[in-house]
Amino acid sequence: MSDNTTQLKSGGGSHCAFFYGTLMVPEIFYSVCYNNSKVPAEITKRHTFTPAILHSYCRRRVKHADYPGITPDEKHEVFGTYATGLSDANMFKLDTFEGFEYSRETVKVKLLTHVGNAKGEGNVEGEERSAEVYVFRFPGELEDKEWDLEHFRKEKLHIWTRDGYVFEDTDENERAYVASDNPRS
Numbered sequence: 366m367s368d369n370t371t372q373l374k375s376g377g378g379s380h381c382a383f384f385y386g387t388l389m390v391p392e393i394f395y396s397v398c399y400n401n402s403k404v405p406a407e408i409t410k411r412h413t414f415t416p417a418i419l420h421s422y423c424r425r426r427v428k429h430a431d432y433p434g435i436t437p438d439e440k441h442e443v444f445g446t447y448a449t450g451l452s453d454a455n456m457f458k459l460d461t462f463e464g465f466e467y468s469r470e471t472v473k474v475k476l477l478t479h480v481g482n483a484k485g486e487g488n489v490e491g492e493e494r495s496a497e498v499y500v501f502r503f504p505g506e507l508e509d510k511e512w513d514l515e516h517f518r519k520e521k522l523h524i525w526t527r528d529g530y531v532f533e534d535t536d537e538n539e540r541a542y543v544a545s546d547n548p549r550s
Contacts, residue, residue: 378453385445425507431511434501
């Protein structure tokens with residue numbers, strides 16, 4: 366077995382990520398990474414989730430979809446969650462879940478020591494951390510309006526977290542592009 370395969374099966378590696386959409390919901394994160402929305406405490410203890418801000422990006426809803434994408438935009442910032450304790454196996458599943466529409470890139474986020482209102486007023490920024498984030502590769506497929514987590518929770522979450530639900534349109538052969546594996550010239 367190759368070192369890469371051994372590392373994936375053993376859950377090796379240590380990654381941090383910034384989630385700004387459906388993966389901010391713990392049940393969806395656990396469904397993607399562990400195939401079950403309700404996981405034992407030993408698994409939840411592996412991860413921390415901290416509110417954070419990603420500057421110079423904008424979050425928009427993907428056309429005809431329930432989820433968002435982000436693209437670089439100096440005039441905006443994106444509220445999300447900084448997640449730690451991600452293994453190589455978790456990242457493989459996340460790459461598969463996000464698919465070819467996204468590029469996994471390394472960015473700097475600011476952890477929030479205080480979360481303000483929905484418009485970000487009152488946010489207090491703390492430490493800066495490196496994180497991996499999924500950037501949408503097809504900006505023309507994004508709507509002009511911001512994606513809304515609370516609307517998603519009220520209107521769509523029950524669909525994404527129902528018993529037996531699988532993310533049927535994911536394909537291991539169409540994983541997210543990993544920018545660090547293929548530097549752009």
